[in-house]
Amino acid sequence: MQTWSLVSICVLLSVVVRWGVSLNSYSGAGKPPMFGDYEAQRHWQEVTYNLPLQEWYFNTTENDLNYWGLDYPPLTAYHSLICAYVAKWINPEWVELHKSRGYESPRHKLFMRATVLVADLMIFIPAVVLYCLYLTDGSFKKKVSTVFCFLLYPGLILIDYGHFQYNGVSLGFALWGALGLGLGWDALGSVAFCLALNYKQMELYHALPFFCYLLGKSVKLGLMGRGLFLLVRIASAVLVTFALCWLPFLSDPGHAMQVVRRIFPVARGLFEDKVANTWCSLNILIKIRSILSNDSQIYLSLACTLLAVLPSCLRLLTKPTFWQFKLALANSSLAFFLFSYQVHEKSILLVALPVCLLLSDLPLMVIWFLQASTFSMLPLFLKDGLLVPYAVTSLAFLFFSIYLLSPLEHCSEDELRLGAYRKLLFCLPRLDLAQIVRWKFYISITAMAVLSVVTVALAPPPHLPDLFPVLVSSTAFAHFLGSFIYFNIVQFSEPPSRKSQKKNN
Amino acid sequence: MAAADSWSWFPALALGVSLLKCLFINAYHSTDFEVHRNWLAITHSLPVSRWYHENSSEWTLDYPPLFAWFELGLSQVARLFDGDMLLVENLNYVSPSALLFQRLSVIFSDVLFIYAARECCRCVQEQKGSRDVLSRPSFVLAVLLLWNFGLLIVDHIHFQYNGFLFGFLLLSVAKHLQNRHLQGALLFSVLLNLKHIYLYVAPAYGVYLLRSYCFTEDHHDGSIRWRSFSPLRLLSLGGIVFSVCALSFGPFIVMGQLPQVLSRLFPFKRGLCHAYWAPNFWALYNMLDKGLALLGVRLKLLEEAELPRASMTGGLVQEFQHSVLPSVTPSVTLVCTLLSILPAVASIWWRPRGARGFLRCLLLCALGSFMFGWHVHEKAVLLAVLPLSILAVESREDAGIYLVLTTTGHYSLFPLLFSPAELPIKVFLMLMFTIYSFTALRKLHSARLLRPLESVYLMGMVAVAIACEVVFPLSPWQHQLPFLPLLVTSVYCSAGVCHCFLRLYVSLLRQEEKHKRL
Incomplete structure (x- = not known):
């Protein structure tokens, strides 16, 4: 079979799966007065279409910021505006100012779902295909298998097509950025990443590795010669992209500041709901939020995040290779997710993307992590009525990734890239690492499956209403912490030699 | 990737498609959903004697008795999901759990289809020396059967139990290919008592079994040796068919309801063509x-x-x-149908060519009745498409016919799903299946499969599809001539189906000639 036909079958299948998920309910369907993210996106279309740009981020008589006020950077607003023009053309009721609040109809749902699919087809899916074909090693079949598993990652599909968001856009731009860096087009890569950053401020999770990689590379090339030239080129590309994105807001510095204040709301607390990060898990033991003041919470989380990011970033600065870059992306976003301030459960997608980049290198750990990340959002999916798609896509992903990438046969010390640490820990009794890892994997998958079933089927005891969400989030937290440590260890091991890579394939 | 000679890919394909089916649970479903809900209710809450008399819903029970027993079995499980769907008075009842149950019942009854597909794959001649799993005939056949676009949308979106029924048909074909004729006959008679539309292919079964099973030997030139007739074999065949029919219709004959049952099964009050013309x-x-x-x-x-x-x-x-x-009257269509299948049936009587010849005859019967039958549904084209898959992976000429027939047949199913929400699914799924069947069959036979004119015809279909699905809904004619796209679709597709029918006949006759020359 030719390459193009296999790849296009993978893409088409992933589109069918995406659309199949989108036939289900969305967040806040039929739940006035606030509805959910779906209404937020629709409301932004209404606001951006009807109000002048100067009012988008301000609380005015026409723009009530307490009702899903715009709190994403300008590119999101522009995207909403484009969608709003299409919506206006199809049915003006969908974006009528004030009157369209809470508008819901099957046709409108169809329109909203279609906007997500169009964005995905334009940005995310091509990036995935190109990345897997050009930047992963291995036979052609392995590359196609990687495309398939990458595209079928359930977390992103369920959030974008079930819950309703446009993560595919920001993650897609970030992936284009990584793709650019991997192919050696540094300036183009940084432009793409700036677009991601200007679409969702959460892309800051990925910013440090991009910065360190490019800086490290410039330093390596010599700061007096070609390195300086590269640095200047990248810096000007970044500045121009930012300037273009923010152009309408730059006329008045106060206006730009208001946008920034909207984007970084510090008043919302250390964490919300049950999120699988350190603070929420620690909260079971110590009630941090009542002990510390809001400001000290911010400083504490900032310090912890920086401390957690530091090792991988320093390593990347000294060794700016693409392999280190991928690992640093995963480590930095995990560090942000685990320790930073005001994290949502959906932010795990920002970690999932760089982890997906490692799919063909470290299959077992990546699949394990991705499964845990989908599982961590279970309470959210249940709230949105996405139980069936959650079960179906998770099962499919688990089965097909194990079948196609055969990770369980590739978990020797060498293939898990743990060889160096084995030598350090010589005092431990000689155990069969592969066997242990395999058993851990089985046990953890079983635990996730059991917890999923229990959460769905059983009612929690009356005095512990949050028992299951807490169990889910702390289980997921354990997985994330483990992955964080593991990816850091891998980053500090020797990079895989060409020879051993060929052998693995 | 799994080793080349293992079958580990088969469960993967089957599981993959089953999970995909689960994603369509919330998709649009047609009135057939209510039809089957009503039958569940009838069989569950009424005594057997009322089954074929009950008419409080317009969707009366019009399948043979075995299917009614199947529904009775399903209703035992349905009770655990939602008892309200089993009340006859609850017309047009839909609840999330009823929906889940009905969809899952289709998905789970497809297990039989999966098993049948597996048996068919084992009968296929493997090419020597092809190591790659993806280009093995059995793999290609498994994908063509399990992931068949038509079956997916008809069963799992539109809602019917065709997969389960085709499971019986394919399993019986596989048994014939394995020379287990009695099992094949048993399966087919069960199938006939589940849904009588399969009567269309019964002539192929009857003549084949009579000629190649009841007569044990041929002359050297292939003509019949009358002395070799085995009455024992005929008796055992007859016994099987008779006992299955007795089991199914017996109770109704005892209750004296046979005329009532038959009037439900063969309603000639319907018109020549279905509301949407099948492409015939x-x-x-x-x-x-x-x-x-x-x-x-x-x-x-x-x-x-x-x-x-x-x-x-x-x-x-x-x-x-x-x-x-x-x-045109029903009797005219009957005569036309019989005339159209006569040469095929005669050919397996005069020159039996084993189970594969039988399969070709079965195909021609299915396609002939589709072409000339009374009140044919567009879904009936699957009756030809699925068995043709088996021939397509074995012969180059059949592969060419298969590609034209599946593409036209599947495209003619598009009007079944008319709601805009399912548009992406039908387009992308069909595209996926078509790309796969074209590239895989081409690789398998390593040759061009289509004639130039056929390629042009299929290209034209893309234009028709775009015109009907995209341009027309936006054009001003939409209100004056709302049925124009249906008309264009069915007329355009019927040209392709006619062409395939003729080509299949030509290939049959050519084989005859080849045989004579030898």
């Missing part, structure tokens, strides 16, 4: 009639007022009166 010969005939009438009015040969008010709008209008050409 009659679609062309209707179109010709329409064209002639328009021409006649234009040339002042006909008075417009005198024409019968033949409604092109279809919809609920079942009777279609022709204005210029003679009107």
Whole structure:
């Protein structure tokens, strides 16, 4: 079979799966007065279409910021505006100012779902295909298998097509950025990443590795010669992209500041709901939020995040290779997710993307992590009525990734890239690492499956209403912490030699 | 990737498609959903004697008794999901758990289809030396059967139990390919008592079993040796068929309800064509009639007022009166159908060519009755598409016919899903299946499979599809001629189906000639 036909079958299948998920309910369907993210996106279309740009981020008589006020950077607003023009053309009721609040109809749902699919087809899916074909090693079949598993990652599909968001856009731009860096087009890569950053401020999770990689590379090339030239080129590309994105807001510095204040709301607390990060898990033991003041919470989380990011970033600065870059992306976003301030459960997608980049290198750990990340959002999916798609896509992903990438046969010390640490820990009794890892994997998958079933089927005891969400989030937290440590260890091991890579394939 | 000679890919394909089916649970479903819900209710809450008399819903029980027993079995499980769907009075009842149950019942009954597909794959001749799993005939056949686009949308979106029924058909074909004729006959008689539409292919079964099973030997030139007739074999065949029918119809004969049951099974009150014309010969005939009438009015040969008010709008209008050409009665269609399948059946009587010859004859019966039958549904094209998959992976010529027939047949199913929410699914799924079947079969036979004219025809279909699905809904004609796209689709597709029918006959006759020359 030719390459193009296999790849296009993978893409088409992933589109069918995406659309199949989108036939289900969305967040806040039929739940006035606030509805959910779906209404937020629709409301932004209404606001951006009807109000002048100067009012988008301000609380005015026409723009009530307490009702899903715009709190994403300008590119999101522009995207909403484009969608709003299409919506206006199809049915003006969908974006009528004030009157369209809470508008819901099957046709409108169809329109909203279609906007997500169009964005995905334009940005995310091509990036995935190109990345897997050009930047992963291995036979052609392995590359196609990687495309398939990458595209079928359930977390992103369920959030974008079930819950309703446009993560595919920001993650897609970030992936284009990584793709650019991997192919050696540094300036183009940084432009793409700036677009991601200007679409969702959460892309800051990925910013440090991009910065360190490019800086490290410039330093390596010599700061007096070609390195300086590269640095200047990248810096000007970044500045121009930012300037273009923010152009309408730059006329008045106060206006730009208001946008920034909207984007970084510090008043919302250390964490919300049950999120699988350190603070929420620690909260079971110590009630941090009542002990510390809001400001000290911010400083504490900032310090912890920086401390957690530091090792991988320093390593990347000294060794700016693409392999280190991928690992640093995963480590930095995990560090942000685990320790930073005001994290949502959906932010795990920002970690999932760089982890997906490692799919063909470290299959077992990546699949394990991705499964845990989908599982961590279970309470959210249940709230949105996405139980069936959650079960179906998770099962499919688990089965097909194990079948196609055969990770369980590739978990020797060498293939898990743990060889160096084995030598350090010589005092431990000689155990069969592969066997242990395999058993851990089985046990953890079983635990996730059991917890999923229990959460769905059983009612929690009356005095512990949050028992299951807490169990889910702390289980997921354990997985994330483990992955964080593991990816850091891998980053500090020797990079895989060409020879051993060929052998693995 | 798994080792080349293991079968580990088969469960993967089957599981993959089953999970995909689960994603369509919330998709649009047609009135057939209510039909089957009503049958669940009838069989569950009424005594057997009332089953074929109950008519509080317009969707009366019109499948043979074994299917009713199948529904009774399903209803035992349905109770655990939602008892309210089992009340006969609850017309048009839909609840999330009822929906889940009905969808899952289709998905789980497809296990039989999966097993049948597996048996068929084992009968396929493997090419020597092809190490790659992806280009093995059995793999290709498994994908063509399990991931068949038509079956997926008809069963799992539109809602029917065809997968389960085709499971019986394919399993019986596989048994014949394995020379286990009695098992094959048993399975087919069970199938006939589940859904009587399979009577269309019964002539192929009857003649094949009589000729190749009851006569144990042939002369050297392949002609029949009358002395070798084995009455024992005929008796055992007859016994099997008779006992299955007795089991199914027996209770109703005892209760004296046979005429009532038969009147439900064969309702000739319906019109020549279904509301949406299936792409067959009659679609062309209707179109010709329409064209002639328009021409006649234009040339002042006909008075417009005198024409019968033949409604092109279809919809609920079942009777279609022709204005210029003679009107067609059920008996005419019956004669046409019999004439169209006669050469095929005669050919396996005079020159039996084993189970594969039988399969070809079965195909021609299915396609012949699709072409000329009375009140044919567009879904019936699957009856030809699925068995043809088996031949397509074995012979290059059949692969070419298969590609044209599946593409036209599947495209003609598009009007089944008319709601915009399912548009991406049907388009992308069909694209996926078509790309796969074209590239895989081409790789398998390592040759061009289509003739130039066929390629042009299929390209034209893309244009028709874009015109009907995208351009037309945006154009001003949408309100004046709402049924134009249906008309265009069925007429365009019927040309392709006719072509395939003729090509299949040509290939049959050519084989005959080859045989004679040898």
